[in-house]
Amino acid sequence: MKEIYLTFDVEDFTDPKVNNKTLQFVVEELNKLELKGIFFITAMRAKNIDKKTAMLLKEHEIGYHSSSHSVRPIIFEFTDVEDYETAVEESLKRETHNVNIKTWKLSKNKGGIFEVMKIKEDVKSFRAPGYSWSPPHLEALKELGIEFDFSTKMQNKAFSFKKMTHFPFPVKKNALFYIQAFMSDPVVVDWHPESFVKKGWDSIFRFGNPQSIKKANLLDVQSINRNKNTFIGFIRKIRFMLDVGLLKHSGECKKAIRKISINEKKVEREYRRASFWPMKYFNYKAKYVEAHFKNYFGV
Numbered sequence: 182m183k184e185i186y187l188t189f190d191v192e193d194f195t196d197p198k199v200n201n202k203t204l205q206f207v208v209e210e211l212n213k214l215e216l217k218g219i220f221f222i223t224a225m226r227a228k229n230i231d232k233k234t235a236m237l238l239k240e241h242e243i244g245y246h247s248s249s250h251s252v253r254p255i256i257f258e259f260t261d262v263e264d265y266e267t268a269v270e271e272s273l274k275r276e277t278h279n280v281n282i283k284t285w286k287l288s289k290n291k292g293g294i295f296e297v298m299k300i301k302e303d304v305k306s307f308r309a310p311g312y313s314w315s316p317p318h319l320e321a322l323k324e325l326g327i328e329f330d331f332s333t334k335m336q337n338k339a340f341s342f343k344k345m346t347h348f349p350f351p352v353k354k355n356a357l358f359y360i361q362a363f364m365s366d367p368v369v370v371d372w373h374p375e376s377f378v379k380k381g382w383d384s385i386f387r388f389g390n391p392q393s394i395k396k397a398n399l400l401d402v403q404s405i406n407r408n409k410n411t412f413i414g415f416i417r418k419i420r421f422m423l424d425v426g427l428l429k430h431s432g433e434c435k436k437a438i439r440k441i442s443i444n445e446k447k448v449e450r451e452y453r454r455a456s457f458w459p460m461k462y463f464n465y466k467a468k469y470v471e472a473h474f475k476n477y478f479g480v
């Protein structure tokens with residue numbers, strides 16, 4: 182029987198009051214059904230998670246979702262340098278410091294992943310914002326203790342490569358769920374709790390870092406209730422599948438033994454997929470990242 186992982190991206194730092202409340206709702210609903218989530222949190226968001234929310238989150242897995250998500254330069258941009266080692270070094274710097282939200286410059290004090298570790302020391306999993314990962318960046322995260330990656334879409338069975346376990350891409354939550362869940366091992370489901378109550382906060386950054394922080398608009402009450410009820414309905418469905426023995430669930434990441442067979446086509450396809458977000462959002466065409474992908478996978 183295979184495992185199911187319930188994952189959540191936690192990233193909107195512009196409106197802590199509303200977002201903390203939504204996060205509390207999510208954790209409380211999971212707790213009612215004795216389900217464990219993995220919460221991928223950005224450093225900028227970890228800074229404004231309040232005590233009550235942090236206490237609730239502690240009982241679940243905490244993952245890392247990069248220091249600053251959609252703030253530019255994003256991962257794809259700051260690793261787009263010719264020299265691979267320089268890209269690793271830059272990633273290490275970016276993921277151990279915070280970004281100042283007034284100047285958008287890196288602060289001197291320790292932050293990044295250490296900010297998220299303040300909620301729970303044990304941070305071993307990572308998901309790249311927009312699933313837009315880059316090999317030198319992932320290698321830097323390995324040095325910071327990351328062992329499990331949730332960013333790739335190379336195969337629907339978890340695999341181990343260079344001491345990193347890659348989990349499959351999340352399955353759809355619509356009618357395709359059953360087919361995709363059948364094909365995937367383990368099964369990964371993802372949510373953005375902030376989107377239950379708000380319109381895409383990071384669309385503000387699409388045209389570059391803003392002069393001042395604006396909050397995304399709240400949805401109307403009916404939409405919020407509908408989104409919350411859809412979530413509750415879905416996790417109940419999962420609870421049922423666990424109870425009848427169709428899936429199992431611990432919430433704890435396990436190392437994959439399975440390997441991946443690599444070829445150039447597969448790597449090129451993954452590069453194109455990973456570059457989709459920066460291309461679409463920022464019209465950013467990387468110069469060197471494709472070479473980093475090929476270097477990493479040895480093709």
Ligand SMILES: [Zn+2]
Binds near residue numbers: 191250309311
């Ligand atoms: Zn995200």
